[in-house]
Amino acid sequence: MQLIYDMLGNTILMASFWGWLIAQVLKTIIYVIVNKNFNPERLMGDGGMPSSHSATVMALVTSTFYHYGAGTFEFAISGVLALIVMHDAMGVRRQAGKQAVVINNMMDWFKELDKDIPTEQRLKEFVGHTPLQVLFGAILGIIVGAVVSSIG
Template identity: 40%
Template sequence: MLKDVWKQVQFLFSSPTFLACIFSWFLAQFLKTLIKLFAGKVHSLKELVELLIWRTGGMPSSHSALVACLSTCIGITAGVDSEVFVLSFCFCMVTVRDAVGVRRANGMQANMINRIGNLLKDQGLVQEYKNLKEVQGHSPMEVLVGCILGFFVGIGFLVL
């Protein structure tokens, strides 16, 4: 049983599609970190590590890079006429739409609610207000660059 699990893990980490997807995500996060670092928007080592590993938003979109890379790799290996490519492409479109639309709108709404809550607190109309987390979505350009990055990483891993 444990031997079978180990074989599956080995297969996963030797899969060019998996490796391409992980690489595209890390590359996007690295580029995002470099851009923020050179723009003077990184103020601590903790913030630098968060940017490299976890933080969302910014140029380029790592989520978009990953799903575009996945669709590209599946399109190359299984063909664009396969059902699994259609699935990956639809998954890509939902992820891109979420990155540029829903998460961005949620962040803008949270920002406005925080402003209202703090204003009410300052005026003494509410005793306590805890700010909502303002999730940062992506601009269309950040998503487009992420998709282009993922596309070329997928080609680089499977064609070149």
């Protein structure tokens, strides 16, 4: 039980959690507005606006800065982690999503040709982010990190 209290009392961990949660909820709301339908996978899924990965790591960086300062190893570690995560979201993971679209289209084309391709093996297309999605996720994370750190 003490572990749960310790985790809930960890402002840096809570800032990261709230950054992720708020980004996921916003992502779902934006998806509903743009696509006019609710997709429950958006609540937990990757990709979309804003980047929950960026929001999470920037809330971590911001709250670490608030509690430890810019000259500490804690801040350095969280900052480097954030750069890696956000770069990966825009790079490798975004390219994987683009490839998934092409492969899924090929599977549809093979199905039209009456080839035996199981459609339940479709690839997830929402896995990466555009630079704008990463930017807005980062801004959200900074705001959430600052708010949670000033409250806690």
